[in-house]
Structures are given as structure tokens and as C-alpha cells.
Amino acid sequence: MDPVRSGSRSGTGHAVVLGAGIGGLCAARALSGHFERVTLVERDTFPGAPAVRRGVPQGAHVHSLTAAGAEVLDGFFPGFVAELVDGGGTFAGALDELDIVFFGSRLRQVPLGRVLQVSRPFLEDRLRERVAALPDVSLRQGFEAAGPITAESVTAGPVTPDGAPASAARAGGVRVSGVRLARAGTAGSFEDLAADLVVDAMGRAGRGAAWLRSLGYPAPAEKRLHVDVGYASRRFRVPPGGLGAAKGVLVGATPARPRGLVLTQQEGDAWVLSLYGFGRGNHPPETPEEFLAFAGAMLPAATREALGTAEAITGISSFKYPDCVRREYHRLRRVPEGLVSVGDAVCSLNPIYGAGMTVAALEARALQTCLADGPEGLPRRFYREAARAVRLPWLFSTMADRAMPQVPGTHPAVARLLGRAFGATMRAAAADARVATSVWNAVSLSGSPAGLAHPLVTASVVRHWSPGTATGPGKG
Template identity: 40%
Template structure:
């Protein structure tokens, strides 16, 4: 990729920021990744409160990650990541149906969030011109007149440290939902940036466990929520000969407890009996970590008027979804891919082109996540005809997928973001779905 600028600054060293830095490397002579946390390697960190919970990179994300960072898969496997054939090694119960599977579908590379970040950070940090500036809070944007962002102001997280100015041709916000770019822009006279939000109030609890060697559980067990039972679980084998057992539910009576007895009682309501017996016979490796996720949230920068040049946004700062659908890291991969294409077309109109292109890439995962959340009567929100028809059809698809491996395969290609949702409406699939319900 030909160079289009001297210096780009990425705010945030999570997965979205790291992948964005990969896309920027080569287009800019220098790329600085500013991160508030220090000592990033090998552990969950404060800036990623969900880091102790189970994570899955969807098939589309796995493909893009290897395309952006060749050798990342091998490095993950070398670090202990678990290799699985989802058609054999995964158990999915969705909508109250256990879905049929068969060997030979996409290979899954399963790892904890810290290992994923460590591998990606090492790959990105080895790129020419990329450096990390840890232990710094971003406190504002720098401008040169009303129409251009020229950098950021940061404050080192050491007592008595003075504010620093970091000048750049491009600033990219990857600071997550807590990022304040929208507010800084409004204070500078830009925007406002429209938002879409669906409040869901979902809570998570996770414990790492080691199962007996003869448990026969497989490498992942996923039980999805359904109307009348807004709870779910994912138990995923990762490095270190352990599983991450994550349970989730809506606030209130379905919120997972963080105490030992309550946590196990909650798991019992979800896990298949043989899986629950394996958990009881296994070994708890750490305490129970909790996390709360208030809403699906999308910042519509592509609809904002008068945005300045020199500023882009990615990751959860742009769009965040209910984590139960495992879309977040894969969407970050998609956004990095979009960014790379936009950079290849040169600097002219970069922000406008990027926000339009990334909005298009986000449409399918956003609609799928919102529709799935609104299938729960307990979630407040408008359910138009399109949402009601989609959810009714998905119910039929999941029922058919319990008996028909072809339907299940197409369903998983859609939820894995390999195929768009209309693929489920192909005549051959519709015939199988409606025939199964006859």
C-alpha cells in the first residue's frame, strides 16, 4: 500500500485498535497506539472488562485476521489455542433445538481474549513504524481550524505528569463505548452524531474450569436464550487445558449470581445434564467474574453533518452488540478490512468514504443482533413487521436445522458472517425449512 501520510494515532489497544493499526501501517510512516493500561501482555486488563469471559472469533473474522496478519493462526495454536471442527466438536442448542452438525465445516481456533490480544499485539508491534504509548489517558482532540483534527491531548497516568500533545495526520478512536469522541466533536461545534440504541440490560458471569479427561463434553457448548427463558451459556475450551464457562441473562430474576451456590444453580438451568455433571466433577480454577452490558448501541457517523477531516472511529466506539452473539471481534476485523480498502484509494475524502463504507458493512450484523434481542419479550423496543417476520422465520430455520444438516450449515454460515442473511431465503433452503415444519 502506498503511503498517504506521515503519522496516524490509534486510541485504544484492544482488538479493534490493534486491527486498525494493522490497516494503517504502510499507509502512514508512523502509527502510534495510545493505551491507558500498562503491562498489557498475558492478562485480562481493566480496559477490557469483558476480557475474562468466553470469546469466539466467528469464521469470517478468523479468515480476515489471517489475511491481515499472516501467521496469526499458527501463533495462536503455538500459544496453546484449541483447534476444533465445529461440526464435530461443538454442541449448539438454539431456540430450544439441538442443531444438527456434520464434519468438515470451518475450522475454529479457540483462545482466551488475553491470548488473542497478545498474539495480535505481537504481530502488529512487529510491523515497521508501529509503536505503543501505554499508560496515557486521552483527554481531548487537537484542531487546526474548524475543519480538521490534528492530534490528541494525552495525560500520562503517573502522579504530577503534565499533559502532552500528540500531533497526527489522522486520529482513529478505538476506545470503546466509553470513548468521548462524540462529545468532543459537539464541543468543537460538529455533529451531533445520531445514535440508535436498544436497551437490553444483560449480565454475564464467568468461571474458568477444568473438566475430567473422560468428560466427553467436546470443545464448545452453546445454549442460546429463547422467549420465556432469556438466559444463555457458552462453555469454550481454550489454552491451558481449561474451559471458560460463561452464563448470561437479562437483569432481574435472570441475572446470573456471582456466588458459588447461585452460579451453579443458574448453570443447571441451562447446561445439558451430562455437561452439568462434568462441571460438578471438574475443578474451579478461579473466582466468578461478572460484567454487565446495558444496550446495543450504534453511533451513526455516516449521518452526521459537517464532521472534520482527520478523524475516524472503529470498534465499540462505532457500534457495539450484545456479546452473546460473539460478533464484536469479527466486526472489528470487518472494519479493519474496510479501512484498508479506503486507505488504498488515497486520502481525499477519507472520513466520508470510510464512514459510508463501514456503515454498509455493519448493517447485517447490527440487524441480526437487534432482531435476536427483540425476539425476547422481556426486551423493550419497537418490533416492526420486518422484525416479526424475520424472527418467525428464524424460529422455523432453527427447528429445521435440528433435523437437517444442510439447513444447519447454511444457518451457521449466516451467523458466522460468511453469507448475508438473504442466503437463508434461497429456494432450496426455504423448501427444506417449510417442509420440515409441515
């Protein structure tokens, strides 16, 4: 047990990261070199080989690493992406090797960047190996966080009332100086771990936000969008060339057909088919026959036939995603020193857009940049940078979600307008390489969505606008 000295910092140059998913692993790498020690704490016990684990229930579903995310990981670990490919991962040309249908229109084929297609367990396992090999990082499995340990801040003085509960610590605030750990599944087994910085990478549940309230600080305001998306995925083994030249098929939902799918090649000859739908009535089925029938309505005949004879190598895994969540930590006027939240704890995007891992990597890079300016005032500085990293992905994904009539909270007229706007943009992207490039840059975070406002792009979208029509069922 590491003692925690009340009223003072530990002075050990120690950072603790809670959660060893993609966000936590990237955060540990960002902290490495800025602290003498970094301890990565995970509730799960890791399997001996890559496998879906309890703490990542979405791990069985499609995961792709965009060019922007791959660039960050390669910066953290030079040669990492090549290592993934050597280990069986698949590189696919974004618009020339993937068959992409968005809002009912097939995007024009354009040689543009590459997407790394790997299973989530494979990527996480290799990333964890790299992080664990860092000389200042240690990994502790089978422990969960019970709560923060605090000490009064050394800075005293009155503060402007902001609605937080009155307490003795309010005069100078508090500093998080460690975390209390509990051994998973063992009642009453606690350990206090001193730290100069505690990083909450525990996911979308928002335990770090709850900790703020327990410390007498206001919790961040939340933006939530109820999307009620259901997923079902299964892996197949397909002989080389069995699915043609394409390395992946993406069919997005439309307002008239709120269902979609992603079929991508992963390690070896394995392909994963992930189905999704907005609203309970469109959640994909879990029986093998119904599963393929659900997909068949959206796939080309040759692909349907190939999957029908492919070898299923897993069962069907299901996952429910109720709400997109963004916590506005950057708007808080007061936060304790020594505690930051990262990854899905800050922003959890609808997984159908494939931006989650990339956003987590971008946040970790922002954390690394902020650490270069020293630890004091780190939480507020980091939250401002993290807000910049998530602002456009959040805007783009939630606007697309709001185009779906099944997503509540948007006025029907606004939903129809958004649906027509996205439909016109994708029709333009089917014919115009410039528009297709701008769309992909926005979706993949490889460039700014501002590219969609370029005059030539806008003119092309206007030419494809059909105010009196909407995307019909079965198109694409």
C-alpha cells in the same frame, strides 16, 4: 512533546490510534505502511503475561474468533492463527465439534468451517506482540486522550446549514491535527501529539462522537436497543476427554427461558463457562453453588457432573451489558478531516452472538482498503465501508434480541412473530443440513444472511412453522 503548528498539517506522515484493544490493534495494522509512523496509545499498563485488564472488563468471558475474523487476522499477519493454535488455542469444527442449541433446537451436525477458541487476554497479548513488532508502530502505555487538537481547513467556502453551531471554523471546517494526551492518574500532566490522522478506538462510550460536537459538527445519530444482559464466567481445568468429544456447548436463550450459556475449551486443559440472562431477574448468580445450578438447568447430565468435579482455576467474573449501540457516522453530511472512529465506537453488538472481534477486524480491513486511495476524504469513505461491514450483523443480532419479551421497545405481537420465525428456522436447522449451514454462515459472518432466503431454506422453515406454539421452557 511534539509541537503542533496551528493552521497547518504536521506533515509527518503520522497516525495515532487511541485504544489498544482488538479494534485499535487491528486499526494500527491497517495503518502500518500507509504512514511513516503509527503510535498506539493505551490508558492501561499491560501485564507481563496474558491477564484480564481494567480497560477490557469483558475479558474474562467467552471469546471466539469466527472463520471470517480469523481470515482477516491471517491476512494482516500471515501464520497468526496457526501461531495461536500452536500456543494452546483450540480449533473446533463449527457444527460437528460444537453442540449448538439455538431457540430450543439442536442444530444438525454438519462439517462446516472452524472456530478458533482462545481466551481474550491470550489473543490480545499475541496480537499486540505482532503489532508492536511492526517497524513503523510504537506503543505508549499509561496515557489517555484528553481531546483533539485542530487546525482550520485549507478549503474555504460557504456550507449548507445542518444544525451545527455557528463558528469561525464552519466556513471551511476544521482538520484534526493531533491529540492532547494526559498521563493516566496524574493531574495536569498533558502532552500534545501531532498527527495526520487520529483513530478513535476507545470503545462504546463514544468519545469520538462527543469530540465532533465540541468541534462544531453534529454528532452521529444513535440506534440503541436496551437488552440488559448480565454475564458471569468462570474457568475450570478439566482432564482431557472429561467433557466428552465436544469442544464446546452453546445453549441460546429462548423467549420462554431468557437465559443461555457458552462452554468452550481454550488454552491447554482450561474451559470457560459463561452464563447470561436477559433482564435483571435472569442475570446469573455469583456464588459457586448458585452459578453451577444456574447452568445445570441447561446442560446435559454428564456435562453437569463433569463440571461439578472440575477444578475451578478462577473466581466468578461478572459483566453487565445494558445496550446495543450503532452510531450512524455514514449518514453525516460533514465530518472533520483527520479523525475516524472504529470498532465499538461505531457499532457495539450484544456479545452473546460472538461477532464483536470479527466486526472490528472487518472494519480494519475496510480502513486499509480506503487508505489505498489516499488520505483525503478518508473519514466519509471509511464510514460508508464500515456501514456495509456492520449492517447485516447489526440486523441479525437485534432481530434475535427483539424476539425476547424482556427486551423493551418492540411491540409484543412483533416480538412473538420474531420468536416464532427464529424458532421455526432453528427447528428446520435441526433437521436440514442446508438450513443449519445457512444459519451458521449468518451467525458467524462467514457468509451472507441472504442464504436464509434461498427458496429451499425458506421452504424448509415454512414446513417447521408452528403458528400456535412457542418454544417452551427447558427445551434444549
